Amino acid sequence: MKLIKEFDEVDDFVVKATNKPKGILIQILIIWVIGVYSGNGQKSPYPDSPVIKGISLKWSTHQRGALGSDNFQLTWADDNNLYGAWGDGGGFVGNSNKACRVPLGVARIEGMGRNWKGYDVWGDPKCSENGATFNGKSWGTISVDGVLYMWVVSDHKYGHLKFVNLARSFDYGASWEKSEWKFEITDRLSIPTFINFGKDNSGSKDDFVYSYFIHVEDTTNTKFEMHEKGKLYLARANKDSLWEGRKAFKWFKNMNMGKPQWGTVWEKKPVFEDPEGVGWCLSAFYNLGLKRYILSAEHTETHQGIIGIFDAPEPWGPWTTVKYWTEEEYFGKSRPGDNLDWARNVFFIAFNNKWLSKNGKKFTLNFTGGGRGNDNDSFNTLKGSFVVD
Structure with a gap:
């Protein structure tokens, strides 16, 4: 032919x-x-957002710190600072993935999105304000009534997805205690994140604290890889019962007469699905200005900047698409005005309400990648805006 x-x-x-x-x-x-x-075999699983038409990024504002340390999902605490965990690096003091290296550390970010400064609160005792007392990884931190809570997944010697504990701190991350109870991979659950609202979780929709958990299909695989059957579950616990154990958490199971129904962990049903897969970590926050829940997650392939950003009027949906980067048009492919070192390895994007304008349009996001001590394996910030007009 x-x-x-x-x-x-x-x-x-x-x-x-x-x-x-x-x-x-x-x-x-x-x-x-x-x-x-x-789009080269990749299509968002949800229609375009009726509220947010897209995202505009100002790459000339790209800033970087804590080289060699990744992750950094942040929460806005009642002392007006941001707190979040880093992994496998030396934090802001070490600025390397060798010097001052710890598997899990906690940082404090002071200032606003353009003029921030990072401090190591909990990490290597030679370099941080306080010494870390356990290992693991985290992509979920929240401040509630002056207490910091952090989801901590198991250390690599067990397999990172093997189980997840809750940790809490009453002194802004200086010391932590970890729960004896846990959620396990046999629950078909993996790395969770909290839905963050405003300062110290002000503006929350009710007295519950909400978390998204990633569905696990293969319970023998504990590596940081794409979950090909991309599903997310939603759990909630009363803010006064967070520490009480597994039974304090109720799971979304269906809708009845327009209202969400909640059940046990074994009755859970997905609130989000993407046939292109879901990555091994995610972030979520409630945009107080636009009154939309924003969810960010990888799809298709990890460490490639292939990330989707979705929004919804409620934590359980219905979801629509804000931005869906693909293999061909990935996050960071074009970066006009950015002079920092770069490699295609971004796997995580997050937002917070402290670095958000009152109308919910302008933001400073943070992102991280897997540069093995270089480029995006660090704390990165970038100003931008949600396009709504």
Whole structure:
């Protein structure tokens, strides 16, 4: 068969077949249409947001600190500072993945999005304000009534996804205690994150603290890899009962007469699904200005900047799409005005309400990557805006 491709625009070409039956031409056109429609095989699982039309990023504002340390999901505490955990690095003092290195540390970020400064609260005792007392990883921290809570997944010697404990601190991260109870991979659950509201969780929709957990299909795999059957579960516990144990958490199981119904961990049903998969960590916050829940998660392949940002009017949905980066158009592909070292390895994006304008449009986000001590393996900030007009 002789094929002729005529290109008028990048997104506009015609495939012609000569001397062959029409059926073959139809098959070729169907394959082409599907490829264009799904964006190289990737299409967001949800329609466009009716509120947020997209995201605009100002790459000339890109700042970096704590080289060699990744993660940093932040919460806004009642002392007006941000707190969050880093992993496998020396934090802001070490500024390396060797010097002052700890598997799990906690940082305090003071200041606003353009003029922040990072401090190591809990980490290597030679470099931090306080010495760390246990290992693990975390992508979930929240401040509630002056207490910091942190979801901590198991250390690598057990397998990072093997189980997750809750930790708490009454002194802004200087010391932590870890719960004896845990959620385990056999619960079909993996790395959770909290839904963060405003300062010290002000503006919360009710007296509950909400968390998203990632669905685990293969309970024998404890590596940081994509979850091909991308599903998220939603759990909640009364803020006064967070420390009481597994039974304090109730799980979304369905909707009845327009209201969410809650049950045991074994009755849980997904509130979010993406056929392209879900990464091994995620972030979530409530945009107080736009009154939308914002969820960020990888899809398709990890450490490639292939991330989706979604919004919803309630923690359980219905979800719509704000931005869906793909293999071809990934986060950071174009960075006008950014002079910092770069590699394609970003796996995590997060927002917080302290670094958000009152109308919910302008933000400073933070992101991290897997540069093994270089480039995006660090705490990165970037100013931008949600496009709503």
